[in-house]
Amino acid sequence: MGIPGQEHLWDKEVKGHRTYNDIRIFTDEQLKNYTEEELKNFKPKHDTPMLDELEKGPWPSFVSDIKREALHRKKLAQDDMMIPRDVADDLLGQVELSYVEKETHWKHGGIVGVLGYGGGVVGRYSDQQAKFPGVAHFHTYRINQPGGKFYTTDWLRGFCDICEYRGSGITNMHGSTGDMVILGTTSDQLEPIFFDLTHDLGVDIGGSGGNLRTPSDCLGKARCEFACFDTMDMCYDMTMTYQDELHRPAFPYKFKFKFDGCPNGCVASIARSDCAFIGTWKDDIRINQEAVKEYIAGKIPRNGGEMTGRDWGAFNIQEEVIERCPTQCMNWDGNKISINNGECTRCMHCIDVMPEALRVGADQGLSLLFGAKAPILEGARLATLVIPFMYAKSPYDNIKAVVRKAIDWWTEEGKNRERIGELINRVGLGTFLDVLGIPAMPQMVKEPRSNAYMFFKESEVPGGWKRDIKDYRKRHPA
Amino acid sequence: MSKGKLGYFNPKKPMENRITDCGPQRYEQFLPPVIRKNYGKWVSHRILEPGLLMHVSETGDKVYTVRCGGARTMSVEHIREICDIADKHCGGYVRWTTRNNVEFITDSEEKAKALKKDLDARKFPAGSHKFPIGGTGFGITGIVHTQGWIHCHCPATDASGVVKSTADVLFEHFTDMKLPAKLRIALACCLNMCGAVHCSDIAILGYHRKPPIVDDKMIGGACEIPLVIAACPLYAIKPVTTPEGKKSVSVNYDKCMFCGNCYTMCAAMPLADSEGDCINILVGGKISNRITKPKFSKIVVAALPNNPPRWPEVTDTVKKIVDVYASDAKKYERIGDWTERIGWEKFFEKTGLPFTWHVIDDYRLAYDTLRTSTQFKFTEQAWAVSKTVGGI
Numbered sequence: 070m071g072i073p074g075q076e077h078l079w080d081k082e083v084k085g086h087r088t089y090n091d092i093r094i095f096t097d098e099q100l101k102n103y104t105e106e107e108l109k110n111f112k113p114k115h116d117t118p119m120l121d122e123l124e125k126g127p128w129p130s131f132v133s134d135i136k137r138e139a140l141h142r143k144k145l146a147q148d149d150m151m152i153p154r155d156v157a158d159d160l161l162g163q164v165e166l167s168y169v170e171k172e173t174h175w176k177h178g179g180i181v182g183v184l185g186y187g188g189g190v191v192g193r194y195s196d197q198q199a200k201f202p203g204v205a206h207f208h209t210y211r212i213n214q215p216g217g218k219f220y221t222t223d224w225l226r227g228f229c230d231i232c233e234y235r236g237s238g239i240t241n242m243h244g245s246t247g248d249m250v251i252l253g254t255t256s257d258q259l260e261p262i263f264f265d266l267t268h269d270l271g272v273d274i275g276g277s278g279g280n281l282r283t284p285s286d287c288l289g290k291a292r293c294e295f296a297c298f299d300t301m302d303m304c305y306d307m308t309m310t311y312q313d314e315l316h317r318p319a320f321p322y323k324f325k326f327k328f329d330g331c332p333n334g335c336v337a338s339i340a341r342s343d344c345a346f347i348g349t350w351k352d353d354i355r356i357n358q359e360a361v362k363e364y365i366a367g368k369i370p371r372n373g374g375e376m377t378g379r380d381w382g383a384f385n386i387q388e389e390v391i392e393r394c395p396t397q398c399m400n401w402d403g404n405k406i407s408i409n410n411g412e413c414t415r416c417m418h419c420i421d422v423m424p425e426a427l428r429v430g431a432d433q434g435l436s437l438l439f440g441a442k443a444p445i446l447e448g449a450r451l452a453t454l455v456i457p458f459m460y461a462k463s464p465y466d467n468i469k470a471v472v473r474k475a476i477d478w479w480t481e482e483g484k485n486r487e488r489i490g491e492l493i494n495r496v497g498l499g500t501f502l503d504v505l506g507i508p509a510m511p512q513m514v515k516e517p518r519s520n521a522y523m524f525f526k527e528s529e530v531p532g533g534w535k536r537d538i539k540d541y542r543k544r545h546p547a
Numbered sequence: 548m549s550k551g552k553l554g555y556f557n558p559k560k561p562m563e564n565r566i567t568d569c570g571p572q573r574y575e576q577f578l579p580p581v582i583r584k585n586y587g588k589w590v591s592h593r594i595l596e597p598g599l600l601m602h603v604s605e606t607g608d609k610v611y612t613v614r615c616g617g618a619r620t621m622s623v624e625h626i627r628e629i630c631d632i633a634d635k636h637c638g639g640y641v642r643w644t645t646r647n648n649v650e651f652i653t654d655s656e657e658k659a660k661a662l663k664k665d666l667d668a669r670k671f672p673a674g675s676h677k678f679p680i681g682g683t684g685f686g687i688t689g690i691v692h693t694q695g696w697i698h699c700h701c702p703a704t705d706a707s708g709v710v711k712s713t714a715d716v717l718f719e720h721f722t723d724m725k726l727p728a729k730l731r732i733a734l735a736c737c738l739n740m741c742g743a744v745h746c747s748d749i750a751i752l753g754y755h756r757k758p759p760i761v762d763d764k765m766i767g768g769a770c771e772i773p774l775v776i777a778a779c780p781l782y783a784i785k786p787v788t789t790p791e792g793k794k795s796v797s798v799n800y801d802k803c804m805f806c807g808n809c810y811t812m813c814a815a816m817p818l819a820d821s822e823g824d825c826i827n828i829l830v831g832g833k834i835s836n837r838i839t840k841p842k843f844s845k846i847v848v849a850a851l852p853n854n855p856p857r858w859p860e861v862t863d864t865v866k867k868i869v870d871v872y873a874s875d876a877k878k879y880e881r882i883g884d885w886t887e888r889i890g891w892e893k894f895f896e897k898t899g900l901p902f903t904w905h906v907i908d909d910y911r912l913a914y915d916t917l918r919t920s921t922q923f924k925f926t927e928q929a930w931a932v933s934k935t936v937g938g939i
């Protein structure tokens with residue numbers, strides 16, 4: 070897995086670990102090559118009166134930030150960068166033009182990439198190349214982010230140097246799917262960037278096109294008491310297991326894995342992934358009755374202190390917890406809280422309100438849902454619950470077997486640009502259950518069908534479907 | 548790292564020394580020591596003040612996290628400043644959240660407080676915060692978004708600019724926790740919804756309103772015509788032969804819903820148009836399973852003007868919705884829970900937003916969203932209908 074023997078290369082706790090100094094491109098003088106005063110007085114290459122309006126107001130201004138990059142590049146020697154120095158300046162210029170004309174000036178796609186891979190780089194060209202030569206070629210590079218988006222500064226600074234030396238110095242932290250994104254580089258730099266990333270930073274690029282897209286996770290057990298499985302370990306493991314599918318397009322369309330540690334769903338897997346792994350438990354919510362009393366006494370702020378900005382009055386456990394429980398499975402007798410766990414749907418409300426008194430159960434695993442997506446093509450979908458519970462322990466063979474069946478079937482049956490959720494919709498969830506070899510359960514539906522048009526299989530009907538009209542006519546002369 | 552045009556890459560032997568399929572970096576090495584030590588051992592958490600989280604482990608350890616907002620379009624100069632801060636206060640570790648926030652993790656409250664002071668003081672020369680502290684609890688957090696005019700070929704609006712303008716207007720809700728529940732905002736600059744905004748409390752969605760223009764000269768060379776025809780969900784595209792005898796396509800304008808699927812398949816069918824492109828607002832979606840089930844966002848405003856550089860019509864509308872929600876919802880109610888309780892007619896009455904025919908679904912399965920009941924509340928918009936037909 071990964072680069073063998075290098076799993077701890079960047080680990081500051083391990084002696085002899087790699088540091089920024091081992092791989093850096095820029096010297097300290099090059100990095101600190103302008104003063105605050107110069108930045109204040111900096112005149113970018115193009116006038117951008119409209120964008121300048123976006124320097125006002127309290128929220129961090131991406132315009133101010135890009136200007137800062139433009140100044141830094143301006144003060145580096147052109148030899149210190151492999152793509153045009155003006156790229157940040159010309160980006161501002163082109164975006165200003167879009168602000169004036171209210172239309173984009175990026176051309177449609179273009180197939181670029183690195184050898185042996187069919188994804189991870191998105192081609193982009195300006196349609197105003199004469200005016201803004203710095204961004205004539207402005208391809209995006211997607212880089213597979215680490216689990217939980219944790220970084221060391223040594224590694225990040227290395228990433229920054231590559232971005233600036235071989236790209237525009239502008240990034241997305243992070244792209245919508247989760248990747249780190251280098252925004253803007255030229256075709257001749259794609260291979261050198263790939264070599265630097267893999268050799269020096271030990272990181273691979275992400276997915277695009279009809280591939281597995283870069284999987285992503287919530288930070289899970291790293292810093293959250295709600296996490297019911299090790300999201301970061303499982304995300305890493307699945308990413309490695311599916312490297313081929315991530316880099317070499319063999320799918321009808323995109324496919325996303327997302328790993329949420331609990332039903333609160335911080336990575337939005339239920340809305341955004343073809344295959345959503347959501348942590349859950351199957352025993353009882355753990356209760357600390359003493360802490361419940363402290364909530365009632367006002368010694369612990371409700372909802373983890375998340376609502377202290379307004380005076381909501383004294384905490385009322387009956388109204389705020391017991392009566393808001395969607396299944397009405399809780400009781401407060403004035404002294405003790407009790408939960409009828411067989412009726413609980415693990416919605417997280419009571420636990421969110423009193424995280425120091427209630428804890429998710431200890432017998433933990435995950436639910437598996439399929440088919441979420443944004444509108445293109447057949448409309449937006451949320452994921453459908455298919456498998457209620459599976460233990461999720463490394464190496465996750467039980468789960469991988471299910472996922473493999475689903476993906477193989479979709480690869481075989483899916484039409485061009487049909488997501489798995491759309492395929493399931495087209496052929497029916499029942500067919501998908503057959504593919505997975507699982508029985509139906511009421512948990513898969515909100516309610517049984519009200520639409521009375523039904524299908525049956527021939528094998529289910531006594532005597533099958535072939536009948537002889539002569540027999541029929543013996544009983545019913547025409 | 549390598550230097551020079553080609554770096555380590557040798558075009559004559561491109562496969563030499565190539566490392567492939569190595570995947571992401573192993574995450575353990577990037578975890579601060581206190582996180583490693585307490586991995587899987589966390590028992591509870593508390594938000595001490597906006598932007599300051601405390602997590603408690605069964606070992607007795609506590610970690611203090613300072614969260615601050617970030618524009619997702621970020622220069623390496625900015626990331627280097629983040630690294631400087633992390634080196635100074637956090638032993639060289641830092642992380643990002645799924646909503647573009649930056650988190651600095653420390654092992655003591657004093658360190659966290661010192662860090663907050665440091666972050667607060669850092670501003671861009673023109674005055675905006677570099678690291679606004681907040682994004683926790685019952686308020687708004689980072690607005691997730693797509694590329695827009697900074698990098699995308701099919702947007703109906705910009706992304707970063709609309710988000711910056713909206714975040715400015717709602718800034719007090721980023722730095723405080725005074726809303727009835729969490730409020731999650733997302734923007735997508737076209738229907739592709741790279742940002743998957745379809746389950747957000749408030750979604751801002753760029754939308755085209757003119758059918759594609761067919762570039763007859765280009766289409767034959769650039770596109771597979773059968774694929775273009777098949778791309779249209781409404782079967783609006785037909786093959787034609789131009790008077791010059793070239794193979795091309797025509798679009799049935801009456802069927803087109805401006806989705807851009809054809810443009811995704813074929814560069815010769817652009818949709819963008821400075822007059823036509825607009826912004827729609829959706830509300831009431833969520834992804835959490837808390838109390839109620841996850842739900843889609845619903846379109847409540849169609850065709851606000853696409854008005855750079857600060858999109859006042861959009862930010863006014865969003866602010867109005869947030870203000871009414873903040874004053875009217877009960878605690879723990881997300882926007883979607885609130886609208887379900889009061890009814891959509893009351894949502895439109897309270898917000899004063901016009902209800903137009905555009906927001907009544909007329910696509911497949913539209914029937915699912917029509918009201919088949921005599922249970923409704925009377926509002927001005929109801930009287931208007933009755934008056935039109937002489938009912939009152």
Ligand code: SF4
Pocket residue numbers: 393394395396397398399408412413414415416417418419420838
């Ligand atoms: S998790 Fe939800 S359903 Fe279960 S007891 Fe708590 S509030 Fe009720």
Ligand code: SF4
Pocket residue numbers: 758759778779780781782783784798802803804805806807808809810
């Ligand atoms: S924009 Fe959509 S509906 Fe219109 S022609 Fe293209 S694919 Fe068809």
